Every structure is written in structure tokens, then in C-alpha cells.
Amino acid sequence: MILVPAIDILDGRAVRLKKGDYNQVTVYNEDPVAQARSFAEAGAERIHIVDLDGARDGSPTNIDIISAIVRDVDIVVEVGGGIRSMETLERYLAVGVQRLVLGSALIRDPEFCAHAVERAGEKIVAGVDAKDGMVAIEGWLDGTETPAADLVAELKERGIVNLVYTDIARDGMQYGIDAEAYGRLAQVAGFPITASGGIATLDDLRALAAQPAPGIEGAIAGRAIYEGAFTVEEGIEACKN
Numbered sequence: 001m002i003l004v005p006a007i008d009i010l011d012g013r014a015v016r017l018k019k020g021d022y023n024q025v026t027v028y029n030e031d032p033v034a035q036a037r038s039f040a041e042a043g044a045e046r047i048h049i050v051d052l053d054g055a056r057d058g059s060p061t062n063i064d065i066i067s068a069i070v071r072d073v074d075i076v077v078e079v080g081g082g083i084r085s086m087e088t089l090e091r092y093l094a095v096g097v098q099r100l101v102l103g104s105a106l107i108r109d110p111e112f113c114a115h116a117v118e119r120a121g122e123k124i125v126a127g128v129d130a131k132d133g134m135v136a137i138e139g140w141l142d143g144t145e146t147p148a149a150d151l152v153a154e155l156k157e158r159g160i161v162n163l164v165y166t167d168i169a170r171d172g173m174q175y176g177i178d179a180e181a182y183g184r185l186a187q188v189a190g191f192p193i194t195a196s197g198g199i200a201t202l203d204d205l206r207a208l209a210a211q212p213a214p215g216i217e218g219a220i221a222g223r224a225i226y227e228g229a230f231t232v233e234e235g236i237e238a239c240k241n
Contacts (some may be wrong), residue, residue, distance in 0.1 A: 001205075001208060001209040001215070001216050001217060001218060001219060001239045001240075002044075002045050002046060002217070002218050002219075002236070002239055003044065003205065003218075003219055003221060003232065003235040003236045003238075003239045004044070004045075004046045004047065004048045004078070004194060004218045004219060004220045004221070005039040005044050005047050005048070005220075005221060005222070005225055005232055005235075006047070006048045006049075006050070006196070006220050006221065006222035007032050007035055007036060007039075007047060007048070007049045007050075007069075007222075008049075008050045008052050008222065009032050009049065009050065009051055009052060009053070009062045009065060009066075010022075010025060010052040010053060011053065012030075012032075012062065012065060013027050013029065013030050013031075013032065014027070014028050014029035014030075014031070014032040014035045015027050015028060015052070016028065016222050016223045016226065017052070022052070022056065026223075026226075028226045032049075032062075032065050032069065033065065033068045033069050033072055036049075036069040036072065036073050036077075037072055037073060039073075039232055040073040040074065040075050042231070042232035042233055042236075043232060043233060043236050044075060044232055044236070045075055045076060046075060046076040046077075046078055046099075046218065047069075047073070047075065047076070047077055047078065048078045048080075048164070048194075048196070048220045049066055049069065049077060049078065049079045049080070049081075050079075050080050050081045050101075051063075051066065051079065051080070051081035051082055052081060053081075053082075054081040054082025054083075055080070055081035055082050055103070055104075056082075057082065058082050058084050058104075059082055059088070060082055060083070060088050060091060060092065061082065063091060063092070063095065066079055066092075066095065066097065067095040067096075070095055070096040070097060071096075076098045076099060077096070077097050077098055077099070078097075078098065078099035078100075078101060078125065078164075079092055079097045079099070079100060079101060080100070080101025080102070080103055080125070080127045080164070081101075081103075083100055083101065083102055083103075083105065083116075084104060084105045084108070084109065084112065085112065086112065086115060086116070086119070089116055089119065089120065090119075093120065093123075098123060099123055099125050099162065100116070100120060100123055100124055100125065101125045101126070101127035101164055102116060102124060102125070102126060102127060103126075103127035103128070103129060106126055106127075106128070106135075106151060107135060107146060107151070110158070113158065113160075114158070114159070117158065117159040117160060118159075122161060122162065124159075124160055124162065125160070125162040125163065125164055125194075126151075126152075126155050126160045126162065126163045126164070127163075127164045127166070128148055128151055128152060128163060128164070128165050128166070129165075129166045129168055130148035130165070130166070130167060130168060131167075131168040133147060133148055133149070134146065134147060134148060135147070135148050135151055136168055148165070148185075149185070149188055152165070152185055152188050152189050153188050153189070155189060156189065156190050156191065161191045162191075162194075163185075163189055163191070163193040163194065164193070164194045164196055164218075164220065165182065165185055165193055165194070165195060165196065165197075166196040166197040166220075167181075167196075167197035167198055168197065177195065177197065177198045177199055177200075177204045177207070177208065179195075179204070179207035179208045179210070179211060179216075180211070182195040182208060182211065182216055183211035183212060183215065183216070186211065186214045186215055186216060187214070189214070190214065191214050192214045192215050192216060192217035193214075193216060193217065194216070194217060194218035194219070194220060195208050195216050195218070195219050195220065196219075196220035197220075199219055199220070199221045199224055200224050200229060201224070201229060201230070202230050202234060202235065202238040204219075205219050205221075205235055205238040205239050206238055206241070209238070209239055209241070219235075219239060221235060
């Protein structure tokens with residue numbers, strides 16, 4: 001399992017939201033490119049970027065910043081937020097993004113998702129965000145009546161074998177995580193998944209790493225790193241062990 005530091009971009013700055021609430025914003029760095037560079041220099045193998053403006057508005061608002069990050073770091077860059085058309089998908093591929101996270105489109109536009117998988121294959125990642133077990137979309141602003149487990153169970157049949165699953169109720173709160181719940185979701189998916197939302201301590205990382213096969217391949221952490229609960233280097237070591 002690897003540690004995946006997170007950079008959420010809103011209004012051109014690196015921020016974190018509490019429970020996905022755009023009215024509860026904490027700014028951690030005015031320069032997301034510098035933030036990405038620091039994560040790479042600390043040994044991260046992948047960074048997870050969310051264009052929060054894009055997730056809310058449905059367009060790649062921060063693509064210039066993301067493009068600069070891709071040019072500046074020599075690690076895997078994973079991007080989500082507002083990827084809802086082939087035009088946006090192609091723009092991200094053109095600037096060198098290696099993993100593209102589809103969220104709202106999984107529910108709203110299955111046809112686009114099918115075309116995206118046909119075009120980009122395993123570069124496509126399902127981003128399933130859930131609150132109380134139900135899928136949330138449009139930058140977490142809208143709830144749906146789709147059980148998250150049902151959507152996860154469909155992914156393999158839709159040609160998607162990468163998943164980032166976020167527990168919105170815990171995201172940005174540092175409550176800690178339910179590692180076994182992520183383990184069960186990996187069983188439902190039938191492939192290793194990336195866990196996101198609420199990671200607060202090194203013990204959370206160790207608990208995720210201990211989940212049985214297919215297990216957890218990555219753990220996304222944001223606020224815990226920014227606020228000093230552990231360093232990127234410590235997180236990487238905990239994931240390895």
C-alpha cells in the first residue's frame with residue numbers, strides 16, 4: 001500500500017474542506033505547485049488532486065495549475081473534479097495526467113464513462129464519494145438514491161478496475177477511519193482500492209494496510225499531513241510496514 005498525499009484546489013489555492021462543505025475551507029498553501037513539489041521530494045509515488053472548482057462547476061477550471069504540477073514532478077498525478085466530457089478528458093491526457101478520476105459522470109453519464117474507458121483504459125479511476133452509504137455527486141453538493149456498494153459492484157463490468165472511495169462524513173475531520181469497511185468494499189469491487197476520508201493517524205494507515213486481499217492499494221491523506229499528525233515520510237513507512 002502507498003501513501004497518496006492530497007491537494008484540493010479551490011480558487012487557485014491548496015485547501016481542504018470539512019465534510020465536503022465549500023463553506024468550511026482551510027487554506028494550506030497559496031501555491032499548489034510548490035505543495036506538489038514538496039510531496040514528491042518527501043518520497044510520495046502518487047499525488048491525488050481534486051479540482052474543487054471543476055467538481056462544482058463541471059469544467060477544468062484549474063487545468064493550468066495541474067499542468068504545471070505534472071511538468072514539475074516526476075511522480076504519478078491523479079486528477080478528479082469536473083471530468084464530464086471527452087474534451088476535458090483529452091485536455092488532461094494532453095498535459096500528461098496519468099490517472100483520471102470520474103465521479104458524477106458514473107451516475108449522470110454512463111455513455112461518456114464507457115467512451116472514456118475505451119479511450120484511456122486503466123488510466124480511468126472511479127471516484128465514488130458517499131455519505132451514509134449513498135453516493136454523492138457534483139462536488140458532494142448533491143445526494144443520490146444510489147447505494148455506494150451497488151455502484152462499486154458494477155465497476156468491473158464497466159471496464160473500470162481502479163477506485164478511489166471517499167467517506168464524506170469523515171473527510172477532513174480526522175475522526176479516524178473504519179478500515180474494515182474499506183476492506184469489505186474492496187471485496188465488493190473485486191480489485192484493490194484506494195481509501196480516502198478521515199485518515200488521522202499512522203495507526204489508521206497500518207489498519208488499512210492490514211486488510212485482506214484484494215485489499216487497499218493506496219491511502220489518501222490530506223489534513224493529517226498538513227496539520228502535522230504525521231509527515232509524508234512517516235506515512236510512507238507506515239504503509240510499507
